[in-house]
Amino acid sequence: MTRLGKDFAPSTSDRPMVRAEGVHKSFGLAHVLKGIDLEVNPREVFCLIGPSGSGKSTFLRCINHLEKISAGRLSVDGSLVGYRQSGDKLYELKEKEVAAQRRDIGMVFQRFNLFPHMTALENIMEAPIQVKRESKAASRERAQRLMDRVGLGDKTSHYPAQLSGGQQQRVAIARALAMEPKLMLFDEPTSALDPELVGEVLDVMRDLAEDGMTMIVVTHEMGFAREVGDSLVFMDDGVVVESGHPREVLTNPQHERTQSFLSKVL
C-alpha cells in the first residue's frame, strides 16, 4: 500500500465530534433506540458492537440523518444533526442544509453501494464535482491519488462489477474520503466480504486511523476493535450496555449480557 501523505486535515478541536444525549428512535411501534448517551472525541476510533437488531446500525444512520431521531439531541462537531435550534424551538433543516451537513460526514456501507454505471474513478469524482463544484481535473487528480492510497491505482477504469468485494469496498472508502470528511462512519464494512478479503479493507481503515481520522465503526471484527479502537460500546436492545477501552471490555466484560455475547463471538 502506498502512503502518499494525508488526504485530510485531522481535527484539532477538543470539543466532541459526536455527542448523543438521550437519543430515541422508533419505526412505527418498534422502539429501536431507547436513550443513547455517548461522546466521540476527535481523532478517536469508536467501535460499536452488539447483536443484530440491537440498534447499532440505526444509531450510525442517525448521525448523518439517513434516519430521523424521535427524541433526544444528536450533534456533530457542535451543530445539531438535521435541526437548527433557536431559543427553545427546533426547526427542521431544509433538504439543501441537510445535504451540506452530510458532505462532511463520510459513510461506508455494508453492501458498498458503489454506482454501478460509473467506473471506479468516476465513482470517486462524482460527489466532488456535483456537490463541491470542483473542476474535473482537480477531482480526477485527487481520485487517482485516493485509488493509489487504497492500493487500487491500476483499477481506475474498472466498473464495480469487475472488482472483487474487497476492492469495491476500498473504492467506496476512497469515494467517501474524496469529500474530505471530518468524520467517517463505517456500517459493518466487512460483513459482506469473503473472509480472505476482510484483511485488505481493515488495512485501509487502520491506515486511516493512524492518520488521525475520527471514525465510528459498527463491526463484528473484534480483532480490529481491540487493535485499532480507542473506545468501544456494546449495545443491546436499543441501549448502551457497557462501554470503555476495547481491551478492557473485550477481555474483562463486566455486564452479564456482554459476557454472553462475547463468549459466542470471540
Place this chain on the structure above:
Amino acid sequence: MTDIVDKAPTPSVPPEQIKAIPVRHYGRWVAGAAVIAILVLIGVAFSNAKINYNIIPDYLTDDLILSGVWHTLYISVLAMLLGLVLGVILAVMRMSSNPVTSTVSWVYIWFFRGTPVLVQLLLWYNIALVFPVLNLGFYKDEMNQVMTPFLAALLGLGLNEAAYMSEIVRAGIQSVDEGQTEASHALGMTQSKTLRRVILPQAMRVIVPPTGNEYINMLKTSSLAYVVQFNELIKRATDVSSTSLAVVEMYFVASIWYLILTSVFSVGQYYLERRYARGSSHSLPPTPLQRLRKNVRLFASFRRPEVAR
C-alpha cells in the same frame, strides 16, 4: 509445496473423438414439413387473390406516400418525446410524498390509460366545444385556429403515451436499489441530483426495452391520427387509393413502409440498450457491425494467399 499424494489415475480407454449415431428426431421433420406446407398454402392464396401486386413497387416512392411516411415519422417522434418528458414528471409526481401531486398523477394515468386513443384524438380535435377561445394572457386566438390536425395528433398521441411511459419510468426507478439513494445522500447530493446522476441512468436499463416497444407501437398507433385529418401514412395511402382505385394495394404499400420504419428503429434500440448496459456485465457481446468487421477481416486474411498468386 505439499507432496503429491497420488497421481491421476491413467484412463483405461484412450481419449479419442466419440463417433456415435445421433438420435433421430422424426417428429421435428414432420412438424417442419407441416409448417412449410401451411406457409405455401397461404402464399398461394395471396398470389391468387385479386390484388394487383405489380403496382406496389411504383407507389412505394410516390410523392404523397413519401410525405405520409415523413409525417408518420415526425409525429411519432414528437409524440414519443412529449410522452417521455411528461411520463418522467408523472412518475416522479406519483412517487412523491405530497398527496396532491401523487393523486393527480394517479388520476391522469387512470383517465388516459382507460379511454381509447381514438376518442382522445377526437376530443382534442373538438376541444373548441369546451374552450371556444384560447386565452393565455399574452396570446389569444380562436381555439379552432389553434387546434390544427398536427396539434390534435401531437396532444392526443403524446398525452396518452405519457400515461404508459410514467408507469414504465416508475418501474425503472423502483428497480434501482435503495442503497444507491442512501449512498448519494450520504455524499451530500440532493434528491434531484441523486435522481439525475444516479437513479435515472440506472433506471434506463429497465426503461429502454419497453420504451422501444412503446415507440414501435407509437409508429403504428399514429395511423389513428387520420381521423383528425393529419396527413400521416394511412391518410395519404387512402388519398392515393381514392384516385388510383387500388385500395388494398395502398394498404400493402403503407404496411411495407411501417415494416421498414419499425425494423430501422429496432436496430437503433439494440444500440441504445447496449449503451445503458454499461457496467452491468463483465463483457458485452459484439454488435452486428463489430461482428461484420471481424468477419471481413477474417475473410480478407483467408483471401490474401490467393491474391499473392
